[in-house]
Ligand code: ADE
């Protein structure tokens with residue numbers, strides 16, 4: 001059994017495997033521009049974040065009913081459980097669905113039906129994080145938060161994703177202020193393709209508690225020093241970074257240097273159906289490419305629970321942390 005871990009950076013739409021996409025397309029009468037799953041997989045050759053997002057939003061056309069979202073989440077949870085995930089904080093992109101005429105309630109209730117049984121079926125506790133698309137307007141983000149108000153009992157926090165460059169965090173100051181007033185936790189993608197300055201801005205203007213990716217903080221030593229001092233968690237996604245050409249190979253990943261610099265880093269999968277692996281595969285990838293020792297892998301697993309939004313259930317966090325400490329790494 002893999003080391004117990006929390007997954008903190010996972011887009012549920014990014015778990016849509018080609019087989020499920022074709023099954024949902026058939027069920028919903030949607031025609032996909034690929035002849036079969038092999039042709040679809042062939043198209044997973046991305047040159048940057050935008051080339052991925054174009055395909056990713058296109059494939060979401062198959063997600064139409066609450067049951068579709070329930071099946072999507074069930075499939076993720078089953079795979080995640082097999083890779084040692086005990087707790088998952090799951091992103092979703094309501095605007096990618098409401099723009100296609102799928103109501104936000106269909107998305108949230110569909111996902112919720114899966115998450116309600118996740119503990120019993122898969123042994124995974126869950127939280128939902130509603131993400132705003134940063135290449136859409138600030139007004140659209142505010143309208144999305146407004147539309148989510150009847151479902152806030154299901155939502156733990158807000159995030160910010162999609163095309164980063166040219167869409168700085170400050171664009172979303174107002175909606176993050178409103179989210180804070182509503183008692184929601186705050187995270188944001190920053191420093192994936194965008195500059196280190198966006199990481200600072202997400203902290204200072206949006207008040208985020210975690211940074212998703214944050215890789216490019218390494219270009220700014222004073223920012224690294226601050227992130228380490230304040231123990232701001234960074235949710236890294238190594239396989240994603242290679243597939244989206246943020247770095248050339250896993251061996252080039254700064255994860256080890258980030259740990260040495262005292263940063264609070266975690267390992268996650270981002271969009272596992274598209275990037276060649278789930279969270280355990282990301283752990284295995286960095287272990288092999290960077291030569292991480294068992295105690296470093298244990299630190300990553302420990303960080304994942306410490307960085308998770310389990311403040312409403314500290315007893316559970318302690319149980320998970322005890323599982324991490326008791327885990328015996330094999331010879332591999
Ligand atoms: N949406 C899904 N995956 C993403 C990523 N890696 N960066 C920004 N937005 C995303």
Ligand code: ZN
Nearest residue numbers: 011161212270
């Ligand atoms: Zn992401």
